Amino acid sequence: MSVLIKDCTILTQNERRQQLHGNIYVEDKEVVQISKKPIPIETDYKIDGRKKLVLPGLINTHTHIPMTLLRGYGDDMVLQKWLEEKIWPVESKLNNESVEIGTKLGLLEMIASGTTSFLDMYFFEEIIGKITEKIGTRGFLGFALIDSGTPEYSAEDLLPKCEQFVRRWKNKDLLQPVIAPHAIYTCGPETLQKSLEIANKHDIHLHIHCSETREEVYDVQNRYGLRPIGQLKKYGLLCKKMVLVHCGWITKNEILDIKKGGSKVSHNPVSNMKIATGGYAPIPELIEANVTVGLGTDGAASNNTLDMFDTMKFCALVHKQHRWDPIVLPAQTVVDFATIGGAKCLGVEKEIGSIEEGKKADIIMLDLKKPHLTPQHDLVSHLVYSARGSDVVTTIVSGKPLMLEGEFLTLNYDELLENAEKCAKELTS
Amino acid sequence: MSVLIKDCTILTQNERRQQLHGNIYVEDKEVVQISKKPIPIETDYKIDGRKKLVLPGLINTHTHIPMTLLRGYGDDMVLQKWLEEKIWPVESKLNNESVEIGTKLGLLEMIASGTTSFLDMYFFEEIIGKITEKIGTRGFLGFALIDSGTPEYSAEDLLPKCEQFVRRWKNKDLLQPVIAPHAIYTCGPETLQKSLEIANKHDIHLHIHCSETREEVYDVQNRYGLRPIGQLKKYGLLCKKMVLVHCGWITKNEILDIKKGGSKVSHNPVSNMKIATGGYAPIPELIEANVTVGLGTDGAASNNTLDMFDTMKFCALVHKQHRWDPIVLPAQTVVDFATIGGAKCLGVEKEIGSIEEGKKADIIMLDLKKPHLTPQHDLVSHLVYSARGSDVVTTIVSGKPLMLEGEFLTLNYDELLENAEKCAKELTS
Numbered sequence: 001m002s003v004l005i006k007d008c009t010i011l012t013q014n015e016r017r018q019q020l021h022g023n024i025y026v027e028d029k030e031v032v033q034i035s036k037k038p039i040p041i042e043t044d045y046k047i048d049g050r051k052k053l054v055l056p057g058l059i060n061t062h063t064h065i066p067m068t069l070l071r072g073y074g075d076d077m078v079l080q081k082w083l084e085e086k087i088w089p090v091e092s093k094l095n096n097e098s099v100e101i102g103t104k105l106g107l108l109e110m111i112a113s114g115t116t117s118f119l120d121m122y123f124f125e126e127i128i129g130k131i132t133e134k135i136g137t138r139g140f141l142g143f144a145l146i147d148s149g150t151p152e153y154s155a156e157d158l159l160p161k162c163e164q165f166v167r168r169w170k171n172k173d174l175l176q177p178v179i180a181p182h183a184i185y186t187c188g189p190e191t192l193q194k195s196l197e198i199a200n201k202h203d204i205h206l207h208i209h210c211s212e213t214r215e216e217v218y219d220v221q222n223r224y225g226l227r228p229i230g231q232l233k234k235y236g237l238l239c240k241k242m243v244l245v246h247c248g249w250i251t252k253n254e255i256l257d258i259k260k261g262g263s264k265v266s267h268n269p270v271s272n273m274k275i276a277t278g279g280y281a282p283i284p285e286l287i288e289a290n291v292t293v294g295l296g297t298d299g300a301a302s303n304n305t306l307d308m309f310d311t312m313k314f315c316a317l318v319h320k321q322h323r324w325d326p327i328v329l330p331a332q333t334v335v336d337f338a339t340i341g342g343a344k345c346l347g348v349e350k351e352i353g354s355i356e357e358g359k360k361a362d363i364i365m366l367d368l369k370k371p372h373l374t375p376q377h378d379l380v381s382h383l384v385y386s387a388r389g390s391d392v393v394t395t396i397v398s399g400k401p402l403m404l405e406g407e408f409l410t411l412n413y414d415e416l417l418e419n420a421e422k423c424a425k426e427l428t429s
Numbered sequence: 430m431s432v433l434i435k436d437c438t439i440l441t442q443n444e445r446r447q448q449l450h451g452n453i454y455v456e457d458k459e460v461v462q463i464s465k466k467p468i469p470i471e472t473d474y475k476i477d478g479r480k481k482l483v484l485p486g487l488i489n490t491h492t493h494i495p496m497t498l499l500r501g502y503g504d505d506m507v508l509q510k511w512l513e514e515k516i517w518p519v520e521s522k523l524n525n526e527s528v529e530i531g532t533k534l535g536l537l538e539m540i541a542s543g544t545t546s547f548l549d550m551y552f553f554e555e556i557i558g559k560i561t562e563k564i565g566t567r568g569f570l571g572f573a574l575i576d577s578g579t580p581e582y583s584a585e586d587l588l589p590k591c592e593q594f595v596r597r598w599k600n601k602d603l604l605q606p607v608i609a610p611h612a613i614y615t616c617g618p619e620t621l622q623k624s625l626e627i628a629n630k631h632d633i634h635l636h637i638h639c640s641e642t643r644e645e646v647y648d649v650q651n652r653y654g655l656r657p658i659g660q661l662k663k664y665g666l667l668c669k670k671m672v673l674v675h676c677g678w679i680t681k682n683e684i685l686d687i688k689k690g691g692s693k694v695s696h697n698p699v700s701n702m703k704i705a706t707g708g709y710a711p712i713p714e715l716i717e718a719n720v721t722v723g724l725g726t727d728g729a730a731s732n733n734t735l736d737m738f739d740t741m742k743f744c745a746l747v748h749k750q751h752r753w754d755p756i757v758l759p760a761q762t763v764v765d766f767a768t769i770g771g772a773k774c775l776g777v778e779k780e781i782g783s784i785e786e787g788k789k790a791d792i793i794m795l796d797l798k799k800p801h802l803t804p805q806h807d808l809v810s811h812l813v814y815s816a817r818g819s820d821v822v823t824t825i826v827s828g829k830p831l832m833l834e835g836e837f838l839t840l841n842y843d844e845l846l847e848n849a850e851k852c853a854k855e856l857t858s
Contacts, residue, residue, distance in 0.1 A: 071803075072810035076759035109800035273746040274814070278753035304814035305801045313739075314746070317702040321747065324707035330505035371538035372734045372818065374500075374846045375853030381501035385703070385733040389801065390819035417803045424804030 001044050001399055002027040003361070008049025009368075010034065011379060013056050013339045013354035017332065019379065024054065026361040029399040034357055045401055047394060051369045053379055055335075056354050057116025057138075057362035057397065058308040059342025061266035062207075062245045062296025064122045066094065066102030068109065069424045070301035079213070079275055087301060090427050091123075091151050098423050099124040103131040105420040108411050109306045110137065113389025114364040116397045119243060119266070119296070119346060121180040121207055123152040129169055129177075135410045136402050138362065140346055141169060142180030142207045145191055159194055166202050174398055176204060176346075178243075183209040184220050184228040192235045205241045205346060208232070211254075212246035213277045229254040238263050243345050245296060247286075248272055248279020255282065255289050264292040264345040267337070269314040271298030280322050283315070283329065294342035295334075307389035308338050316384050331384040365394035430473050430828055431456040437478025437794070439463065440808060442485050442768045442783035446761065448808065453483065455790040458828040463786055474830055476823060480798045482808055484764075485783050486545025486567075486791035486826065487737040488771025490695035491636075491674045491725025493551045495523065495531030497538065498853045499730035508642070508704055516730060519856050520552075520580050527852050528553040532560040534849040535735060537840050539566065542736045542818025543793040545826045548672060548695070548725070548775060550609040550636055552581040558598055558606075564839045565831050567791065569775055570598060571609030571636045574620055588623055595631050603827055605633060605775075607672075612638040613649050613657040621664045634670045634775060637661070640683075641675035642706045658683040667692050672774050674725060676715075677701055677708020684711065684718050693721040693774040696766070698743040700727030709751050712744070712758065723771035724763075736818035737767050745813050760813040794823035 003026040010020045012034075022036040025043070033039055067087075074086030110118060120128060121142035132139040143162045149155040162179065169177035179195045181187040187195075187208075199206045211217055211228045220228045229250055232238045238261030245266040250258070258265065267281050286293055295315060297306045316334045320326050343353025352362045368376060372386050395403040402410050432455040439449045441463075451465040454472070462468055496516075503515030539547060549557055550571035561568040572591045578584040591608065598606035610616040610624045616637075628635045640646055640657045649657045658679060661667045667690030674695040679687075687694065696710050715722055724744060726735045745763045749755050772782025781791045797805060801815050824832040831839050 069804060071801075071806070071815060073806040075807070075810045075814060076756055078755055082755075105800060105803060112800050270746065273750035274755065276749040276753050276755040276757075278750075304810065307801060307817075310742070310817075314743075317699065317743070318747070318750065320705040321702035321707075324705050326507055326511075326703065326705040327505055328705075369843075369846060371534060371541050371846070372500075372736060374534060375498060375850045377500070377502040377853065377857065378504070381504045381733065385504060386500060388736075388739075388817045388819055390817055414798075417798060417800065421804045424806065428806065 003045040003047065003396060003399060003401065004039060004041060004043040005047045005049045005054060005365070006038070008052050008054045008365070009379065010355060011053060011055040012356065013335070014356050024355065024363070026396070026399045029360055031355060031357055031359055031361045034355065045404065047365070049365065051367065052393070053366040053368050054355065055364060055383070056339045056352065057364050057395065058114050058338045059294060059346070059353065060110065060115045060118040060297055060306065060308055061243060061294035061342050061345050062268055062298055063106070063118055063120055063306060064299035065106035065118065065120050065128055066099045066122055066124065067299035067301045068106035068306065069098065069102040069420065069427060071304045073301060073428060075304070093427055094124065094151050096124065096127050098427055099127045100131055101419050101423045103128045104135065104411060104416050106300065106306060107132065107135045107137050108408065108413070108416055111395045111402045111408065112392065113307045113309065114392035114395055115306065115308050116362040116364065116395060117342065117352060119178065119207060123150040126165060129175055133172070133175055136174070136397055136400055138174045138352070138397055140176050140178050140205065142178040145179070145181045145195060146186045147188055147191055163198055166198060166204060170202055170204070178205045178207050180207040183216065184231050185216055189235055192237055196235065196237050199241055205243060206237060207243045207245065210244040210247055211249040211279070214249055214279065217249045227254070229257055233257050233261065246272065247281045248277050250282065252285065255285055255291065259289045259291050264294065266294050266296045266345060267315060268296040268298040269318050270311055271302040273314065273318065275302055280319065283319055284323070287333070292341060292344040293337050294345035295337045305389070309383070309387045309389050312338055312384045331380045334384050335380055361396055361399040363396040364392050366391045367393045432474040432476065432790070432825065432828060432830065433468060433470060433472040434476045434478045434483060434794070435467070437481050437483045438808065439784060440482060440484040441785065442764070443785050453784065453792070455825070455828045458789055460784060460786055460788055460790045463784065474833065476794070478794065480796065481822070482795040482797050483784065484793060484812070485768045485781065486793050486824065487543050487767045488723060488775070488782065489539065489544045489547040489726055489735065489737055490672060490723035490771050490774050491697055491727055492535070492547055492549055492735060493728035494535035494547065494549050494557055495528045495551055495553065496728035496730045497535035497735065498527065498531040498849065498856060500733045502730060502857060522856055523553065523580050525553065525556050527856055528556045529560055530848050530852045532557045533564065533840060533845050535729065536561060536564045536566050537837065537842070537845055538735045540824045540831045540837065541821065542738065543821035543824055544735065544737050545791040545793065545824060546771065546781065548607065548636060552579040555594060558604055562601070562604055565603070565826055565829055567603045567781070567826055569605050569607050569634065571607040574608070574610045574624060575615045576617055576620055577615070592627055595627060595633060599631055599633070607634045607636050609636040612645070613660050614645055618664055621661070621666055625664065625666050628670055634672060635666060636672045636674065637666070639673040639676055640678040640708070643678050643708065646678045656683070658686055662686050662690065675701065676710045677706050679711065681714065684714055684720065688718045688720050693723065695723050695725040695774060696744060697725040697727040698747050699740055700731040702743065702747065704731055709748070712748055713752070716762070721770060721773040722766050723774035724766045734818070738812070738816050738818050741767055741813045760809045763813050764809055790825055790828040792825040793821050795820045796822045
């Protein structure tokens, strides 16, 4: 498949963070040529890039995609009550069909708002993988491990099922399996060790909730005599393949431990603020220590969207406010988190995260002809402080258009929204 | 002019916060009938309300509308440097033409994102009034007073010009003049007293920046021996007609003073966070004291949008995070701020802020058929946590459609965006 995007403004996110005006030629998954001059070639798709901004597809480094069905189902509640009264009862009713519909809804929302890659952590990850493969988004499929078992598998079945899952999803083109021990308070040392073993054996990533709430830190400390980061370090999981999510309650020494181990951090400001976990992930200190940071939305049940533009604005603003410092986390840094930073978190920065010749063509286009994007003094500023997911009109993954000028090519919009509504009602009735 | 909205879901925001499904008949500026049964009548406009959410137009209680031209012109900067190097030099170049274009751009953005009323504070307010009258939005025109003069008028001309302005704009249908002494540190006792005098004489509102930064509070205290609220109280400006904006650094006693005086508070969380003023307006305490609270975006130069949906989400989340309390400022409270609360701030709660028979028809419609608004467990939650300005498809002010299913009826979209771009470039070159 080949695509030509003509006469557009390109925010490359390359090493020099160049902005260009020109043309992009995509063939067979890759960006073949970026040129200021017209490229005289016949392609399957020709896209008019005038008044459009082209940038790398956004990378969401933490979500629970089927939970999109629970958007707005329980808000303004204390975490434990929310889980016990709202989330867990519904999760216990999930089955292949509802997970399929929830996944499709989440993918639709992500494609519509310019997210081309996501790191998931959930149950029924087999279904999530199949649907994602069919729809065409790039997915990192985190198979969740919990010592007490999941809605899908009993405690004793989990690890063997996990390894089978990893075997099946290895060496796929757009998809990668990830081992996702849920958290340090739900996974004992044995599960942590086994997770690392499988990750090393198959050379895949690890993903874990870590230091999200103060209570979690106390609980882990009481149980193991170590804080969550310490526990991970002890069992060797603070390694290069680890993507830690949240890190709202980490110390300066823990930042150094993360750095030494080479682990990455997924920052989820909207969910943290909405659940009111109290912690502020020390993003400026993490950057200073050269730790790689990506952004995540978390599940739509606690956000309540999968809109990475929304997450970028919250990220930039919450740290400014918290530090009384308008200079901290400038727009370019936040755009980096959502693009090349996310790619680095997942070890695919040579393939995606920027628009460069030879890299995979994960590309999105925003319509700049909007009141809230006028005038255009600074496009990087606009991405963080003014743009919305709805400004995205075209989303291309691995050279294949999934949304083209507002039309979805691999999903049935009307049918899906109707099914999702029906399925959500059934699950919560 | 008459409008019939058929078969829609209505978030009335009436006293009982009722949600209805039915039909709305608007004639000659007013909501004449709300009925569950079809209303058999011929009207100028018939709007299909299926899969649409109808709610009162949003009320933005603080902005500087021509500054929309400076969106993204200076970000990630310290306040004083931003003002001195970016904002003031451009403001000194403003003239009737640029203010006209900036105002139109701001109005376009507000109409597009469902804001039907705004409280402005700026210079060239005469032009802003004329343009707003022509475009058809409801406007509260704050004539800014600064002791050292404004880009429009010298210090000695200001007060006479202000009173002339008030005389001219009184008794208009959609517009009201407002006296807007800029702040306590820029307006001495004499200007404050004169402002109050004019406000009382003409029975109009007052609007002032108050306790936005800690530095301001110290400055005022050093100069006058009183904090900003104390200074306003001393000169009688803490009255029912006063809309205080920001209040990020107020004490418990000052909350009581505001309550006693009957003043209202405009909360601008996005701008406060972006400029990193450090203060958190004590909104939960203000509510507890029964002080009326409205929401504002502030100017697009420090937000960087005029999107009240964005402001609602930031409002709900920043206080949750700050207090470690997910229950504080639930969605319904925040929707109240943006609708009936704003109306109360401006003393027009009998006319606007809710959809009820006999009230003015300031009505907006959201398209619910969107991935990020699916499923629909809770529409009030969706307005605050999931919706974006771009979900608004129809905006009606005083019974007159200004945007109808995405089309602007009183503004030339293409031409305006082009002019705004050109004008902004000229101003900043």
